[in-house]
Ligand SMILES: Nc1nc(=O)c2c([nH]1)NC[C@@H]1CN(c3ccc(C(=O)N[C@@H](CCC(=O)O)C(=O)O)cc3)CN21
């Protein structure tokens with residue numbers, strides 16, 4: 001019987017290289033995201049709802065993982081995100097952060113505060129955010145304009161990084177009248193800009209801009225020097241991009257929104273598709289303003 005070299009581990013399937021003693025990259029932090037932006041490197045974000053996909057997205061180079069309340073539509077089969085509970089968000093956040101931990105992942109994890117878990121009071125928002133932070137999130141996200149600024153300030157003062165979300169805010173789809181582009185026209189654009197500045201002043205360090213005209217999100221990105229804009233259907237001028245993982249892998253319950261590109265088409269594997277997304281965002285080829293924006 002031949003001796004197994006000391007630096008390899010014998011398994012029933014052959015020999016494996018020794019585990020790397022160091023993580024693949026340093027954990028992503030807010031200062032690291034700020035540095036990327038200063039250097040002109042785009043920030044990449046994808047949703048993930050479970051341990052395995054979170055680990056694969058991390059290994060493919062995505063900096064930020066969003067445990068989005070879109071899981072209500074993607075995983076639970078709901079018609080909107082309104083029915084997602086805080087308990088469900090905590091369950092998926094725990095799964096994602098466990099997967100990252102096991103895979104020695106380094107992604108920055110953001111968890112959505114679901115509908116009804118932060119609207120009542122700043123205290124209610126802190127209690128809900130604590131549940132998600134204790135489930136392993138590094139940051140919480142909430143939807144809404146200037147009315148959320150006191151809540152953002154309250155959480156940030158207490159040590160919880162906050163991502164805001166403007167434009168199409170899916171939790172208020174019934175009030176908005178559908179999943180449609182927001183911030184069109186001078187008056188709506190000025191209002192959205194005012195809300196964004198209020199949220200930055202309150203301490204939001206990230207802002208998702210969903211389905212807003214590319215020109216508006218680009219000019220907002222120039223203005224918001226302390227708050228990183230992440231676009232979805234908002235053109236290429238934002239500091240970063242986000243998509244729902246299932247959408248960009250071409251698996252869905254219906255028709256993809258216009259802002260989605262199916263990266264699985266030209267990829268041989270899920271990891272390859274995510275790597276192609278990361279590369280396309282970094283080199284500016286996604287989104288294509290003519291195809292994926294307004
Ligand atoms: N799978 C999935 N992907 C998402 O991007 C997503 C979710 N779920 N759930 C939460 C919200 C809802 N979102 C949506 C849902 C539908 C459209 C949509 O149907 N858009 C059409 C119509 C646009 C219009 O009327 O102007 C489009 O063609 O883009 C867009 C965003 C974005 N978020």
Ligand SMILES: CC(C)C(=O)C(=O)O
Nearest residue numbers: 047068069070112208
């Ligand atoms: C679409 C993104 C921004 C989101 O909020 C979600 O996935 O829930």
Ligand SMILES: [Mg+2]
Nearest residue numbers: 068069070112
């Ligand atoms: Mg969401």
